Amino acid sequence: MSIADQALTDDLAARRDMIVCRGVKKWFGDFQALRGVDVTVKDREVMVVLGPSGSGKSTLIRCINRLEVHQEGDIVVDGVELTNDTRNIEKIRSEVGMVFQQFNLFPHLTVLDNITLAPIWVRKKAKAEAERTAMELLERVGIPEQAAKFPGQLSGGQQQRVAIARSLAMEPKIMLFDEPTSALDPEMIAEVLDVMKDLARGGMTMMVVTHEMGFAREVADRLVFMESGDVVEVGTPEHFFTNPKEERTKLFLSQIL
Amino acid sequence: MSEITAPIETRPEEPSHTAGRWIRDNLFSSVSNTIQTVVFSAIVLGLLRWILGQVFSEDADWSSVATNLRLLMSYNYPTEQFVRIWVAAAAIFLMLGLSLGAWGIDPGFSVRRSARTLISTGVFALVVRLLLPSSTPDAIAMAMIVIGVVAIVIGGVVMRAVPKSSDRRVSFTAALGVMVGLVLAVVWLVPFGSYGVAEGERYAVPGVTVASSTKVPWTIVLLLVFFAQILGRRLGVSVGSVIRRSIVAFWVIGPAFIIFLVLRDPSFDWAHVWSTDVPMAAAFALGGGALLYALGRPGRDDLARVVGALLLALALFHWVAAFFGWYPMLQKARISFLLIALAVLLVPTFAGERSARVRFAGAWVGFMVVLHWLITGINTPSTLEISAPPFLGGLVLTVGIAYYVMLVSFPLGVLLSLARTSKMPIFRVMSTTYIEVIRGVPLITVLFFFSIMLPLFLPRGMGISDLAAVFAGYTVFSAAYMAENIRGGLQSVRRGQYEAADALGLTTVQRTTLIVLPQALRVSIPNLVGQAIATFKETSLIAIVGGFDLLRIANSTIPNQPDFLGQKRPGLLFISLVYFVVAYTMSKSSQRLEARLQAGQAR
Ligand SMILES: Nc1ncnc2c1ncn2[C@@H]1O[C@H](COP(=O)(O)OP(=O)(O)OP(=O)(O)O)[C@@H](O)[C@H]1O
């Protein structure tokens, strides 16, 4: 059994592969950030990625929607292999939502325009329809009254919820989260995590880099622990928080818990 | 619910202080502060006195400017055709009024602040009266006193009547009405006097107001602004986006219509127009429109890219052929081929639903019609009987050239800056070379190159008019600087913005036009306006390559007139004032624009 398939319960194993990484290697100049990563994310699975700073967590999930280009190995997203073909990349990107640590909302557009932009220009939706969907999404993340404001006028937690709504407006099959709560004040973290839990319960396939252990324990189907560009251990939350196998995992968890 | 039930506190009144207190606090708070105040006051008053002395000194003779106003404004446009100038001015002012109204522009001056401004104006007028040299005509000295007293009294009454806490504002319509009323009153009532000639001697005729051939048109034009503003406000509310879009379209293509239809009136060879021009325009407009509509159907992106590439190859081939003179083809056909190729390449970005395709194809048809009309208009002789070839000159030329140079060099600058920051090495190298070469060469050299050297390089049979050459030179020059200013803005857009756009699946063109450029241009506004002001002032170099701009008229045309031999100073002072007023207005409006944009996205 390869490391990618570790800890697959029978239920998970029966599902479709949404993200498959096989031997993914990535260099920044001479520095190797990923050293042959094997990970499989199944349909409707929530996978949380853990690891110390600089271990390559961001690099890995950014390779999945081609914000970074890997040099060796294969990445297959929902059956489409990532190659240099721009059409493939645009297709994958429009089906994979991404939420950033720094929100990255478009400051010159209102909240509503932030959300409707991609549906109108990429999905070619009619404006009225896109706006209706956007308002529904804003209801879902709990801030419909902020639709006409600009991002600069919102709190961090509100901005991050808009960013999630913006990704969801593209009706993605997969959502990637790169430390979505790390730039937030403690009192705002819960409101963003609640939205993410909601999404997970709704059956979204998610890959989440986070240091929120409570979230990982409650929501994750599986956890991945990375260090120095390697996947060290994959397992269920139960496995991780009761008896992790590897020494390095134990050390990391003891520091963070 | 506590937030709602809590009593709403009113903002505390600002502590009131008297004028004397303010002066003490701000001007004489310490010894060094007092010294500074005294020294600077002395310098400013001295300067003002010197300027007034220049203006009203015994030997200053402003008749050279007054007599030549028409020359300075529009050069030697035939007098009997002057109605065309007025029609053009009326169109521009009408649109100005409509624009002010439709965008709901309203500086929102508070009543109290306006009253304060009025009082300071009055004080200033009285100070001017004190500093006037003794040679000043009595009427002007008297006028200063009257203006000063009236302004101070009105301002004072308003200040007393309106309580300090009031935030009453002057409505823009009212302010505009007062301004228009004042100008009209001055034009109709003030006896500026005029100059008559008797036995070869000029003499001043006192007590005459402005000639009716001037004041009647100005009255109409100013009233047009006022009423158009009100109309624009109404329309802005009822059919906002339609009227605003039409107005923008007017500002982009309107000046061309004015120049070629109103001021120049091309004498079309109608047989040729019907046999060649119209069919060709129709073919490109309708054929191109149909092609764009068909290729815009979802799922035809690849086809559009292939067709676009083929058309581009064909278009480039026509240009190569023109260079070697293989076969003749109308220039506008070559241009149209190139444009349709570019439009087809853009199809995947704008394609989509039926309505989107209709809009894209419709924009193309409209664009083609206007472009072909313009090219035909430019290539057709004028019906006007004009003595000297450059029929445009003076302020009209200065403003016109500056306006068009900015209009054309701006998109060029955007493209150059994007090329310079692109990942593709050939774009980067080409754009960098262009920018560095142009920036390393003085403007005057570029202008000489275009007006003198370029005609020598053109294929046989192809000419370029002086004005077109000058315009091309300025545009090429200005584009390089625009590009550098915009590049500064591009660098300020954070990487996260690119990543967010990519992660949403936007194409590179969409990312650039929808996300990156809007942010970059906002940052670049101050520099771009600086650049625009520089361009406006640099139009004075037209004189050197043969145009009759403001500077040339003031510096050599007027001093060569038999009546005003050698009189340079009044003319130069006058045009300095004109340059200053225009440049200052531009700078002020850019500050407004910035403040408005920033209010939206406060960070
Ligand atoms: N653009 C880049 N150029 C060069 N090196 C990079 C670049 N991006 C990341 N790296 C390096 O790659 C390694 C992995 O980075 P990555 O951002 O993936 O870590 P991470 O696990 O997300 O860490 P953190 O928890 O701090 O976000 C780090 O050593 C980092 O310095």
Ligand SMILES: [Mg+2]
């Ligand atoms: Mg990271």
